[in-house]
Amino acid sequence: MKLSTKGRYAVTAMMDLAIHDxxxxxxxxxxxxxxxxxxxxLEQLFSKxxxxxxxxxxRGPGGGYRLGKTxxxxxxxxxxSAVDENLDSTHCLGNQDCxxxxxxxxxxxxxxxxxxxxxxxxxxxxxxxxxxxxxxEISRRQDTTASRIANMFPPTLVIN
Amino acid sequence: MKLSTKGRYAVTAMMDLAIHDxxxxxxxxxxxxxxxxxxxxLEQLFSKxxxxxxxxxxRGPGGGYRLGKTxxxxxxxxxxSAVDENLDSTHCLGNQDCxxxxxxxxxxxxxxxxxxxxxxxxxxxxxxxxxxxxxxEISRRQDTTASRIANMFPPTLVIN
DNA sequence: AGAATAACCTAGTGTTTTACTAGGTTATTA
DNA sequence: TAATAACCTAGTAAAACACTAGGTTATTCT
Numbered sequence: 583m584k585l586s587t588k589g590r591y592a593v594t595a596m597m598d599l600a601i602h603d604x605x606x607x608x609x610x611x612x613x614x615x616x617x618x619x620x621x622x623x624l625e626q627l628f629s630k631x632x633x634x635x636x637x638x639x640x641r642g643p644g645g646g647y648r649l650g651k652t653x654x655x656x657x658x659x660x661x662x663s664a665v666d667e668n669l670d671s672t673h674c675l676g677n678q679d680c681x682x683x684x685x686x687x688x689x690x691x692x693x694x695x696x697x698x699x700x701x702x703x704x705x706x707x708x709x710x711x712x713x714x715x716x717x718x719e720i721s722r723r724q725d726t727t728a729s730r731i732a733n734m735f736p737p738t739l740v741i742n
Numbered sequence: 743m744k745l746s747t748k749g750r751y752a753v754t755a756m757m758d759l760a761i762h763d764x765x766x767x768x769x770x771x772x773x774x775x776x777x778x779x780x781x782x783x784l785e786q787l788f789s790k791x792x793x794x795x796x797x798x799x800x801r802g803p804g805g806g807y808r809l810g811k812t813x814x815x816x817x818x819x820x821x822x823s824a825v826d827e828n829l830d831s832t833h834c835l836g837n838q839d840c841x842x843x844x845x846x847x848x849x850x851x852x853x854x855x856x857x858x859x860x861x862x863x864x865x866x867x868x869x870x871x872x873x874x875x876x877x878x879e880i881s882r883r884q885d886t887t888a889s890r891i892a893n894m895f896p897p898t899l900v901i902n
Numbered sequence: 903a904g905a906a907t908a909a910c911c912t913a914g915t916g917t918t919t920t921a922c923t924a925g926g927t928t929a930t931t932a
Numbered sequence: 933t934a935a936t937a938a939c940c941t942a943g944t945a946a947a948a949c950a951c952t953a954g955g956t957t958a959t960t961c962t
Binding site: 583584585586587590593594595597598601617658687688689691692694695698699702703706711 | 757
């Protein structure tokens with residue numbers, strides 16, 4: 583389980599899709615402009631998301647991307663795992679010389695932590711973000727100004 | 743909140759210190775050999791850990807590093823924050839052109855998730871790993887072989 | 903049918919981060 | 933006084949990140 587800017591890009595982009603799930607597909611050009619990520623980089627990320635079945639691509643005018651499953655079946659862990667290569671090279675590599683055994687000990691402890699973290703992120707779904715009434719309202723109307731939304735969303739929110 | 747191999751190195755090294763907290767300081771040379779990380783790289787990581795007060799360095803023969811606080815006051819989040827630069831550049835940079843406001847929306851949603859993740863990792867302390875009876879036994883005796891420990895620690899463990 | 907759209911694909915590139923090497927100095931212990 | 937091990941700095945190879953540039957395919961609208 584790795585967590586970097588790349589994962590954040592993917593998650594926020596998926597949030598965008600989830601918000602507009604009822605409205606229709608979202609183009610990568612829109613996400614690119616809104617979130618300040620290069621179009622081609624987004625395409626690469628979405629290629630991986632698509633291979634994992636997290637999004638569906640719709641070609642042609644009026645097309646874009648939409649969620650590949652319902653929002654409550656897409657977890658944050660799903661998204662991050664999809665874009666990170668995640669070779670998971672945590673398995674004892676060349677540690678046979680560890681006479682006291684601490685290597686394997688800390689390795690197991692880390693693996694345990696890693697599993698707990700994954701479970702944590704796997705229990706958080708896109709639906710938990712989108713099914714809040716304030717957000718539903720925003721996804722319904724398209725003409726909302728940024729300032730109004732900023733008022734509706736103070737810096738700190740509480741999920742669930 | 744970033745999570746990478748670097749963070750894992752720091753966490754597992756700190757677990758090592760926690761395990762030997764009663765026994766005495768642990769040298770970076772030992773950790774380097776056991777965990778397969780270069781000594782100088784460890785020194786750089788521990789320089790940051792030291793600046794955050796998470797470890798104390800003991801010079802000279804018989805020296806090494808020990809925990810800077812009690813294990814129950816050192817969280818995983820503390821350790822990861824210490825070694826990652828963590829400029830936290832998630833704050834709306836050049837997104838004023840976002841006419842529909844989705845950028846700020848997803849930004850807040852991500853920030854919320856980020857806070858939840860931090861809280862999660864901040865609630866897990868080194869003590870939770872070390873205070874288990876099996877591990878206490880291991881830290882008591884020094885002659886334990888790796889195979890015996892491997893038997894004591896199946897791949898999947900459950901914390902708390 | 904033709905033009906526009908937008909997904910989809912590949913190769914290459916600058917930048918940053920990662921992890922390491924190599925050299926040192928200081929403090930402590932035997 | 934010699935050995936130890938923290939502590940420090942500079943430089944570097946490799947990987948990951950994020951982007952540019954060029955295309956192709958499928959779909960929709962005129």
